[in-house]
Amino acid sequence: MASxxxxxxxxxxxxxxxxxxxxxxxxxxxQTNGCSDGGPPSPPPRVYGCVIGVQRGRTVEIFNSFELLYxxxxxxxxxxxxxxxxxxxxxxFPHFYILGWYSTGSDAEESDMQIHKALMDINESPVYVLLxxxxxxxxxxLPVTIYESELHVIDGIPQLIFVCSSYTIETVEAERxxxxxxxxxxxxxxxxxxxxxxxxxxxxxSAIKMLNSRIRVLHHYLVAMQKGEIPCENSLLRQxxxxxxxxxxxxxxxxxxxFLMEYNDTLLIAYLAMFTNCSSTMNELVxxxxxxxxxxxxxxxxxxxx
Amino acid sequence: xxxxxxxxxxIDHFVNQASTLKxxxxxxxxxxxxSHPSLFAFSEILSTPTVSELEGTENSLCxxxxxxxxxxxxxxxxxxxxxxxxxxxxxxxxxxxxxxxTLAEMNKVLxxxxxxxxxxxxxxxxxEDFLINECMYAGIVRGKLDQLRRCFEVQFAAxxxxxxxxxxxxxxxxxxxxxxxxxxxxxxQEKIKWADSTSELDKKHQKDVEDRVEEVKKSxxxxxx
Numbered sequence: 123m124a125s126x127x128x129x130x131x132x133x134x135x136x137x138x139x140x141x142x143x144x145x146x147x148x149x150x151x152x153q154t155n156g157c158s159d160g161g162p163p164s165p166p167p168r169v170y171g172c173v174i175g176v177q178r179g180r181t182v183e184i185f186n187s188f189e190l191l192y193x194x195x196x197x198x199x200x201x202x203x204x205x206x207x208x209x210x211x212x213x214x215f216p217h218f219y220i221l222g223w224y225s226t227g228s229d230a231e232e233s234d235m236q237i238h239k240a241l242m243d244i245n246e247s248p249v250y251v252l253l254x255x256x257x258x259x260x261x262x263x264l265p266v267t268i269y270e271s272e273l274h275v276i277d278g279i280p281q282l283i284f285v286c287s288s289y290t291i292e293t294v295e296a297e298r299x300x301x302x303x304x305x306x307x308x309x310x311x312x313x314x315x316x317x318x319x320x321x322x323x324x325x326x327x328s329a330i331k332m333l334n335s336r337i338r339v340l341h342h343y344l345v346a347m348q349k350g351e352i353p354c355e356n357s358l359l360r361q362x363x364x365x366x367x368x369x370x371x372x373x374x375x376x377x378x379x380x381f382l383m384e385y386n387d388t389l390l391i392a393y394l395a396m397f398t399n400c401s402s403t404m405n406e407l408v409x410x411x412x413x414x415x416x417x418x419x420x421x422x423x424x425x426x427x428x
Numbered sequence: 429x430x431x432x433x434x435x436x437x438x439i440d441h442f443v444n445q446a447s448t449l450k451x452x453x454x455x456x457x458x459x460x461x462x463s464h465p466s467l468f469a470f471s472e473i474l475s476t477p478t479v480s481e482l483e484g485t486e487n488s489l490c491x492x493x494x495x496x497x498x499x500x501x502x503x504x505x506x507x508x509x510x511x512x513x514x515x516x517x518x519x520x521x522x523x524x525x526x527x528x529x530t531l532a533e534m535n536k537v538l539x540x541x542x543x544x545x546x547x548x549x550x551x552x553x554x555x556e557d558f559l560i561n562e563c564m565y566a567g568i569v570r571g572k573l574d575q576l577r578r579c580f581e582v583q584f585a586a587x588x589x590x591x592x593x594x595x596x597x598x599x600x601x602x603x604x605x606x607x608x609x610x611x612x613x614x615x616x617q618e619k620i621k622w623a624d625s626t627s628e629l630d631k632k633h634q635k636d637v638e639d640r641v642e643e644v645k646k647s648x649x650x651x652x653x
Contacts, residue, residue, distance in 0.1 A: 316627030320620050327616045334609045341602045348595050356471045357432045357439075360587030363594070366601045367533055367585060374537070374581075 133249070133268050133289035134183040137297050139173055139224070140266055141304075142187045143253045146171060147226045151255075166255060168192070170199060170225050170237070173251055174211060174218045182249065183292065184221055186211075198240055199223075208244075222249035228256060230269055230284045238271055239282070247271065250284060264291075431468070431567055431586045438464060439472045446476045454479060455490045462497050463518030468526065468568060470498040471589035489513055498589040501527040503546060521562060528563050532585035540578040552578070 146169045154167055170192040175184040188207055190199045204220070211218055223241055225234065230252060241248045247270065254265035269284040276283070293301065306325075340362060346352045347359075442461050449457060461473060473479060474494055493512055496505060502523050505512065515523070524547050531538055531546060540552055549555045556573060559580060563569040570584040590598075 316623045316630075319623045323616055323620045323623070327613060327620070330609055330613055330616070334606065334613065337602060337606050337609065341599070341606055344595065344599050344602060348599060356469065356589065357436065359590050359595070359598075360469060361432055362587070363533075363590060363598055364585055364587035366598055366605075367587075368583070369601065369605060 130180060131270070131287065132181050133287055134181065134292040135251075135266070135268070135289045136175075136183070136185050136292055136294070137301050139184055139187045139251065140253070140264065141300075142189075143169070143171065143224050143226065143251070144255070146189050147253065147255050166226070168226055170223065172204060172207070172220050172223050173249065174208075174215075175221045176217050177219065177221065182221060184249070184251070185218060186215075187224060187251075190223070199237060204244070220244050220248075222251065224251040224253065226253045226255050228254050230267075235271075235282060235284070238284075242271075249287075434466055435469050438467045439469060442467070442473050443476055446473055446478055449478065458490050458494055459516065459519070462493070462522055463516060465518075465522075465566070468522075468529070468586060469589055470494055474498055474589075497523065497526065499591055501530050501546065502548065503527075506548075524558070525562055525566065525568060526588060528559070529568060529585055529588050532569060532582045533588070536582050538580045538582065540580070543580065 147167075150167050150169050169189065171187050171189040173184050173187045175182065175186070177183070188211075190203065192199060208220055220241075222245065223237060225237075230250065234250065238248060238250055250269040250271075252267045252269060254267075256265075258265070266289075268287050268289045270287055271282045272285050273280050274283050275281075343352070344362065347354055442457070445457055446454065458473075461467060461470065474491075479491065479494065489512060493515075496508075496512070497519075500523075505515070505523060527546055528543070531543065540555060543559075544550070544552075544555055547555070547558065549558060552575075559569070559573065564571075568586040569582060571580055571582040573580055
């Protein structure tokens with residue numbers, strides 16, 4: 123059903139939309155799972171909603187989304203609700219129009235076309251954003267696909283089918299901060315220092331690994347150039363030489379002094395904390411000892427062992 | 429790097445012109461190329477066939493001048509001044525800029541005295557003016573001027589044309605860098621494992637202590653009852 127789109131529209135998707143859809147799906151899934159326990163696992167529920175944004179020329183930018191109730195009886199979305207929501211959003215964001223709708227699932231289905239056609243009177247060419255909620259650890263890209271509808275002639279009958287289009291992710295500064303926050307989520311029960319340290323070190327490790335792979339590519343390129351397999355490209359060689367001249371990046375005396383000073387300070391503080399810990403444990407031990415072996419209390423003014 | 433992008437068009441222009449001109453008309457072109465304020469890369473022009481044919485002919489001086497601009501410094505020019513043709517002021521400026529680049533290749537911290545000697549500049553004020561106006565505003569060098577210690581710390585310097593032997597050095601530096609980052613990755617892995625194993629040991633120890641406490645509590649309970 124899906125081939126690649128030829129309409130020439132460029133799509134820009136904001137992360138807010140993806141987070142909204144995923145949040146909607148998670149809420150519905152956890153609510154339905156909470157009610158039905160003990161039975162066989164039900165198929166994942168499909169959630170529906172509208173996406174809104176701006177269309178300037180050939181660029182379609184999807185900023186926000188809101189949820190809709192799907193009526194499985196009439197296979198349609200709540201029309202009055204859509205109108206009401208559109209009016210409300212128009213008051214706050216006058217430039218936003220309803221650009222299409224979203225749903226969850228692994229692939230676009232036939233019944234989706236009905237909803238698509240129903241929305242065609244609001245927007246003559248709506249977009250369909252599909253989020254695949256199944257977790258696939260091997261997958262590298264986002265499980266979000268954007269479909270457009272195109273009139274294709276199949277078996278002599280002109281039909282509307284879904285074609286997928288490519289999109290780019292566009293962020294506003296505020297969105298970037300929240301996406302960064304989500305990306306750095308530590309496990310909620312990982313309060314212990316070891317797991318936090320491990321998480322931090324893993325972050326550094328992956329960053330250095332990326333640097334490593336890029337240096338390796340440069341290295342191979344230069345080796346090939348030296349062997350003569352690739353014609354010498356002087357401009358690139360000049361850039362590489364200027365890059366290499368920046369190494370070692372920090373080696374001045376001032377840096378060593380500052381670094382050692384900060385290192386010593388950290389060690390000193392850790393030592394002090396350890397001291398405090400030890401003395402507090404010692405204090406507790408002495409108290410317990412006194413309580414346990416305190417036979418003749420307060421006799422002769424002498425209270426305790428120590 | 430933006431310098432390379434700025435130069436790319438100029439290099440193409442000069443290479444095209446060099447291929448079309450005949451050997452005798454190359455000299456004015458070389459003068460124009462070496463005086464151009466934004467052009468610092470000459471190895472492409474050096475490798476065009478018309479220019480390399482100049483070797484050994486009566487115009488080989490032009491080739492020497494071009495080679496000087498590609499790889500040499502102001503001191504090289506002074507020591508050979510008798511042989512080489514006179515340079516126009518623009519070329520002198522260009523050569524001095526290229527000298528700064530070469531010096532930046534060797535050290536990251538360039539003392540003012542060395543710079544003054546290499547560039548034939550009499551006082552610090554002129555040196556600083558030269559560095560700021562000609563080098564930093566042109567974008568070929570970025571760094572900090574330290575007047576108290578009388579040195580110039582280079583943070584970035586554009587690359588000059590490579591001599592044939594320098595490719596080997598660059599490869600060695602790259603492989604060293606690669607080895608260092610590999611070692612660093614390994615040591616980070618070890619640290620992560622160490623953190624995990626110490627936390628495991630700690631948890632085990634805690635559990636042991638609690639088990640002993642439970643045992644003692646039970647034995648006391650039995651004693652009492």
